[in-house]
Amino acid sequence: MSGRTRTIRVDTLARVEGEGALYIKLAGERVADVKLKIYEPPRFFEAFLRGRHFSEVPDITARICGICPIAYQMSAIHAIERALGTRIDPAVRLLRRLFYCGEWIESHTLHVYMLHAPDFLGYQDVIAMARDHRAVVERALRLKKVGNRIVTLLGGREIHPISAAVGGFYKVPTKQQLRELVEDLEWALDTSLETARWTANLEFPDFEQDYEFVALRHPDEYPFNEGRLVSNRGLDIDAAEYEDHFVEMHVKHSNALHSVVRGRGSYLVGPMARFNLNFDKLPEVARQVAREVKLAVPVKNPFRSIMVRSVEIVFACAEALRIVGEYEPPPTPRVEVPNQAGVGQAITEAPRGILYHRYAMDERGLIIAAKIIPPTSQNQKRIEDDLRDYAVRLMAWPLEEASWKCEQAIRNYDPCISCATHSLKVTVERAEADGV
Amino acid sequence: MNSDTKHKPTIAVFKFASCDGCQLSLLDAEDELLGVAGAVDIAYFPEATRAMRKGPYDIGLIEGSITTHHDAQRIQELRRQCKTLVTIGACATAGGIQALRNWKDVDEFIRVVYATPQFISTLKLSTPIAEHVPVDFELRGCPINKHHLIELITAMLAGRKPNIPSYSVCLECKRRNNVCITVARGVACLGPVTQAGCGALCPGYDRGCYGCYGPMESPNTTSLANQLHILGQSDAQITRAFRGFNAWSWQFRKTSEEYEHK
Numbered sequence: 074m075s076g077r078t079r080t081i082r083v084d085t086l087a088r089v090e091g092e093g094a095l096y097i098k099l100a101g102e103r104v105a106d107v108k109l110k111i112y113e114p115p116r117f118f119e120a121f122l123r124g125r126h127f128s129e130v131p132d133i134t135a136r137i138c139g140i141c142p143i144a145y146q147m148s149a150i151h152a153i154e155r156a157l158g159t160r161i162d163p164a165v166r167l168l169r170r171l172f173y174c175g176e177w178i179e180s181h182t183l184h185v186y187m188l189h190a191p192d193f194l195g196y197q198d199v200i201a202m203a204r205d206h207r208a209v210v211e212r213a214l215r216l217k218k219v220g221n222r223i224v225t226l227l228g229g230r231e232i233h234p235i236s237a238a239v240g241g242f243y244k245v246p247t248k249q250q251l252r253e254l255v256e257d258l259e260w261a262l263d264t265s266l267e268t269a270r271w272t273a274n275l276e277f278p279d280f281e282q283d284y285e286f287v288a289l290r291h292p293d294e295y296p297f298n299e300g301r302l303v304s305n306r307g308l309d310i311d312a313a314e315y316e317d318h319f320v321e322m323h324v325k326h327s328n329a330l331h332s333v334v335r336g337r338g339s340y341l342v343g344p345m346a347r348f349n350l351n352f353d354k355l356p357e358v359a360r361q362v363a364r365e366v367k368l369a370v371p372v373k374n375p376f377r378s379i380m381v382r383s384v385e386i387v388f389a390c391a392e393a394l395r396i397v398g399e400y401e402p403p404p405t406p407r408v409e410v411p412n413q414a415g416v417g418q419a420i421t422e423a424p425r426g427i428l429y430h431r432y433a434m435d436e437r438g439l440i441i442a443a444k445i446i447p448p449t450s451q452n453q454k455r456i457e458d459d460l461r462d463y464a465v466r467l468m469a470w471p472l473e474e475a476s477w478k479c480e481q482a483i484r485n486y487d488p489c490i491s492c493a494t495h496s497l498k499v500t501v502e503r504a505e506a507d508g509v
Numbered sequence: 510m511n512s513d514t515k516h517k518p519t520i521a522v523f524k525f526a527s528c529d530g531c532q533l534s535l536l537d538a539e540d541e542l543l544g545v546a547g548a549v550d551i552a553y554f555p556e557a558t559r560a561m562r563k564g565p566y567d568i569g570l571i572e573g574s575i576t577t578h579h580d581a582q583r584i585q586e587l588r589r590q591c592k593t594l595v596t597i598g599a600c601a602t603a604g605g606i607q608a609l610r611n612w613k614d615v616d617e618f619i620r621v622v623y624a625t626p627q628f629i630s631t632l633k634l635s636t637p638i639a640e641h642v643p644v645d646f647e648l649r650g651c652p653i654n655k656h657h658l659i660e661l662i663t664a665m666l667a668g669r670k671p672n673i674p675s676y677s678v679c680l681e682c683k684r685r686n687n688v689c690i691t692v693a694r695g696v697a698c699l700g701p702v703t704q705a706g707c708g709a710l711c712p713g714y715d716r717g718c719y720g721c722y723g724p725m726e727s728p729n730t731t732s733l734a735n736q737l738h739i740l741g742q743s744d745a746q747i748t749r750a751f752r753g754f755n756a757w758s759w760q761f762r763k764t765s766e767e768y769e770h771k
Contacts, residue, residue, distance in 0.1 A: 085555050085561060087555045087558055088555075088556065088559065091524075113526075114526040114576045116576075116606075117619070117622055120621040121610060136530075136605075136606050136651065136754065138529070139528040139532075139652060140533060179537075183536065187557070197560040198558030199557065200543070214540075214542060221539070232530040232533060233651060233721070235710050243711075243716040244716075489529075
């Protein structure tokens with residue numbers, strides 16, 4: 074009685090960072106099988122970090138991801154500083170937030186306009202989109218460039234910046250150098266507001282899910298580097314407790330490690346989680362545009378993540394402007410951090426969601442154990458849960474369109490497959506598939 | 510990406526083990542991207558487009574190193590499909606940071622990261638593309654310099670040799686009027702043996718070069734290692750200095766092995 078069987082199959086997922094494939098088997102009226110295959114080869118960072126000095130770690134972990142190297146530098150640095158009890162200067166703290174603003178602006182703009190928007194508008198890519206929407210794409214490129222300009226000023230270059238260090242920065246900018254960003258940032262803030270309004274006019278499928286949202290929460294600010302890890306289902310922990318509450322599972326018939334909340338299941342990290350859990354911490358300009366475009370908490374439609382990302386660009390521009398206005402250089406770019414033994418954990422908010430690092434060091438400052446859990450590993454199970462529910466609605470669609478829609482559903486998460494160091498050949502066999 | 514471009518050269522971008530950063534450089538070339546897209550026919554570039562056309566291609570840009578049996582076979586096929594094959598970045602050109610496995614027991618590495626090691630299929634070595642197939646041009650860097658990439662594409666369109674430096678970072682420091690941090694402050698720096706291309710970034714940010722662009726044309730790594738020793742670096746530190754993002758390039762490899770076994 075299962076009717077005809079059809080297969081949605083995408084051998085190379087496009088407009089995501091890294092390499093993955095999608096396989097969904099539809100049997101009659103139900104989804105018989107969902108496989109999100111990630112065939113990115115493993116690179117073993119946690120293994121070869123052992124024996125390296127802690128001062129080398131931020132440069133090495135940056136190379137996990139060319140899209141969000143700052144996230145990898147920040148989580149590594151904070152975890153090591155926690156292990157060693159390092160106290161950083163408040164100005165360094167501000168600069169780290171500014172650094173992250175730059176990464177969020179460029180990464181979110183890349184995703185909103187160049188990777189995700191073409192799905193909504195029916196283009197294969199941003200180049201094709203530019204033929205009909207030249208001004209929009211030019212605006213996007215300029216906005217992205219503002220993010221990259223911040224990163225380049227603080228870190229020397231956009232990809233794998235070289236200035237972030239345990240204890241601070243190798244070199245910090247002058248007040249004047251930051252002031253020179255103001256004009257660009259004011260333009261970027263206006264453009265980010267336009268971006269939020271522009272994304273609001275896209276068409277969204279009517280699709281909501283009951284998510285457990287997980288994000289950092291800080292008492293005074295929208296989260297980047299600090300805060301407790303909270304969820305809408307009562308989670309409220311310190312980074313040091315992360316591994317007690319989240320489990321990486323080696324799924325049957327799978328080579329991947331899936332993160333789940335212990336005793337509950339899949340969860341969502343990233344812009345929607347941050348927005349839903351921290352709306353009250355957004356600056357007024359971001360809250361106002363969210364209200365204007367009718368983006369009300371809690372956002373439960375993952376396709377609307379493109380709007381949430383846009384509102385986060387508004388936040389990042391406003392926050393960068395605030396920091397640039399307040400900045401006084403620290404007395405020294407970085408504090409000396411002596412070698413000592415210790416263990417430290419940290420979570421920071423990468424553009425795609427929380428990034429957990431743990432390091433143990435010996436008395437020479439050499440790494441003896443490292444643990445890295447990227448946002449995309451954490452979202453992986455959630456992406457598959459979305460797909461299983463979403464594919465049911467596409468039964469009557471022509472295969473090519475159904476498959477494009479499923480790709481779009483994956484891109485809702487801005488997955489960064491290169492990041493997911495653990496994830497190799499994900500093959501998820503659902504319970505329903507057992508009899509097939 | 511273009512269907513109305515019969516006579517433009519086709520470009521394809523392929524990924525092996527890597528962080529995606531080098532191919533992202535193309536999307537990071539905000540001022541040039543639309544121009545490049547107008548001048549060439551982007552036939553295969555999954556990070557940017559769903560439209561994927563089969564080969565052959567005029568220019569293949571290869572990111573990443575070879576770490577699996579499957580990839581070792583795939584690169585053979587891609588070589589046949591690409592008239593000109595260019596490696597972009599330290600992974601494709603020198604094996605990348607993941608080549609640190611080459612001195613270790615990779616099975617032990619797998620056990621560290623994965624709970625069920627028998628599912629993981631990987632080679633013992635992470636190797637550069639040129640160890641597998643002939644390569645027409647190598648762009649250095651971790652990551653590459655996006656201006657080099659634009660220069661490379663421009664040069665290919667014009668049928669000339671790309672103008673990419675092969676001298677050391679020291680020259681770039683001189684050009685930027687940087688005071689030598691090794692001479693003035695005794696900071697360990699790989700600049701004298703590292704190929705230029707970054708614009709002497711690290712010395713400009715008050716730190717020693719850590720060798721992102723790999724060995725320059727004729728590096729005297731032994732002499733530099735001696736200097737590092739005089740500056741007070743231990744054998745282990747010197748070994749680690751050469752075991753970075755270009756660790757498997759033979760000049761760096763040779764010196765790191767000498768100091769590892771001292």
